[in-house]
Amino acid sequence: MSLTFDDGTFIRAEMETPLPPPVRNIGVIGWMRENLFSSVLNTILTIVGVGLFLLIVPPLLRFMVIDAVWTGDSREACLGPDVGACWPFIGAKFGQLIYGFYPIEERWRPNVVFALGALLLVPLLVPSWPMKRLNALLFFVAFPIVAFVLLTGGNIDASAFLFERFGLIHLIVGDVTIAGINIAFWVDYILTAIVVALLVGAVIGVIGGSAPSAARNTLMVFAAFGVLVLIWDIDFGLPYVETRQWGGLLVTLVIAVTGIVASLPLGIALALGRRSTMPIVRLLSIVFIEFWRGVPLITVLFFATYMLPLFLPAGANPDGLLRALVGVALFSAAYMAEVVRGGLQAIPKGQYEGAMAMGLTWSQMMRLIILPQALTLVIPGIVNSFISLFKDTTLVLIVSIFDFLGQLRASFTDPNWASPVTLYTGFAFAGLIYFFFCFGMSRYSLFVERRLNTSHRH
């Protein structure tokens, strides 16, 4: 509305609506002018970039989807000119790529382990879900034990060890085995536990501590370890599958998960050792951490494969996978220690002082105040080291353990599927799998990082 007076004076009472900006400054064109063609250099970069895109993406898409062969049962399907990815090859090799040479009728066992792992892992990863402590306990303690029994078949050969040396056990119980449990071993184990508990109690009592509680604690440790061994010892009727038959993604995941599960407690201990005020403990921790961090994983695997057996008593010959697992665990523990140390250093001094002022002992302070905060803080770091561990598992193929990549490489040599595109199909498939895992984990670590980042800078 406007005001018009009698003498013809005109006063505008409202703002005129502004003219729209020139077409070239807004919308798609404006965006392109500002983002893609703002200068000569920028224009060149844009053209080169688009060229690169056209050079890579359409052929890749054509190879993987449009020209790809989807059905067929031998190499014949994938011969011929201009053929894309040979997906039937992956279909035929799928079982091998996932399970290696795990017996086909026993493949339900790895499947159960995969499902169980996923079932426990997902709630652990969702921050808002309750019962984290129980969940972590299940995933980091119970799951590995169950997985071990399921994958190997359990029923380890436990035999009497200490008192049998004096020929005592067989005198009492003879050689009896019930449900895979060697009675002689357990009698020996219980006797050993009692003797050690008495000894510890006596020593503690002499230097002035409480003998009964020391003995009780020792017995508890023995009991906990005993339960673990008992589960491994029972014969559940699962046929034994030796680790040489394992392979593919199964081995990749076993190594990665074992590495992370073993390295977490070891890494926490090393990090605490490195931050300790006791000079010898600190020195030992530093030497351990820096040694493993300073050498490439390959040499660690060579060490575990060729050197470790020399260090063990003659006759003790751990199998190849176990050796590699020891190497990977030691290696990743050193990296984990540095991640955890970062978390410990990020906890303000006031937290330590507050805990001490409350009269907490060192272990209470660490368990109840410092570590819960420090570990939450370094979740992204832990996930990141898991990603590199996952990528590093490929190295075991060099010490002839057939992980996912090793299995893939082996499948290239199958003459039934020899075709010009086999190699590329395999790499495309493996690339997708690795990318899916690593990218997913890195997104997760970013998500947690953003959640933890409560500061409001910028």
Next chain:
Amino acid sequence: MSDMAMPGEGQSKSLFINDPKVRSIGLQVIALIVVVVLGWMFIDNARENLADQKIATGFGFLENTAGFGINQTLIPYTETSTYGRAFVVGLLNTILVAVVGIFLATIIGFMVGVGRLSKNFVVRALSTVYVEILRNLPPLFQILFWYLAVLSALPGPRQSISVFGEFFLSNRGIFAPRPVFGEGSGLVVWATGAAILAVVLINYWSRARQEETGQRMPMLRIGLAILIGLPLVALIVTGFPISFDHPELKGFNFAGGIRIIPEFVALTVALATYTAAFIAENVRAGIQAVSHGQTEAAHSLGLRNGQTLRLVVIPQAMRVIIPPLTSQYLNLTKNSSLAVGIGYPDLVAVFAGTALNQTGQAIEIIAITMGVYLLLSIITSIIMNAYNKRVALVER
């Protein structure tokens, strides 16, 4: 922990075992005993096992004849050379991959890192995709991909891809012209050395002058002029003594020139592109760590865009970039041990692989191999700490 000693110290009744000092010493003694006992057990077991398996001990084997060939040697090496020489050959091959890989990774990494912050959408998107894909695939997978899927797929020597008629790409490797140093070329080499020395000295002097007078010299132009000019003059004076031995197709293969083996190309390219993805992220983080106020202040002082970048942003970003950059360099060097996966004769493949299989002396060989990498790590971290001390922000 000793700083928890306060509450207990006043109590005269406190138990001997509860004295923090006693506890601390006791724990350390226990730790030490455990380590010593374990170490002694290992050594004892090893001695017994080695005696059982009749494996020799000691480093005498380094003098023995190796008896295996190596397909890339930077120093003269034959099958009759010693294990010690094979070790040096492997070490040099590792260093070669590391140096070339670091050089390439730095260039690619800085380009992609700056690209991640570009205003240009296409460049930004491509850089992001590059980083995400390369970072999330295992390095060994990438090495195998380059080796099996890219280089092995190149045509044979007869159909090789020619670049400028001088370089030939085939599945036998890359063939390139080899410089032949004729009479008088020593002078050219000396001139090049002198040029480098001169540039370093002038740079030093110009920096001192700038500190004093505030005047800057166009060092880039002066440096380039000296670096190109001096050797060129020497070349002209001596009448171009350096010639090139060109690779030529003879029968089914090339003769002459230098042959760069495909294993080397696959390993170097894969490691360089892989590490570049990590370097790019370091570069991005470093540039983002320089607060925007610095750029604005530089602009308001009248510096142009390029000057702002060169004189204000990059020097400050470098302080953030260089520590992780060195650890990436170290990672690349350590990852070069993946060479064993495709048979490139690096330290691990030659020494911890072939030599170990032949001699069986696992302890000595793995100790030497680990020692080399360890030494490298320690040297790097010493240099890094010194650098950090030099560039660290001096706070009040």
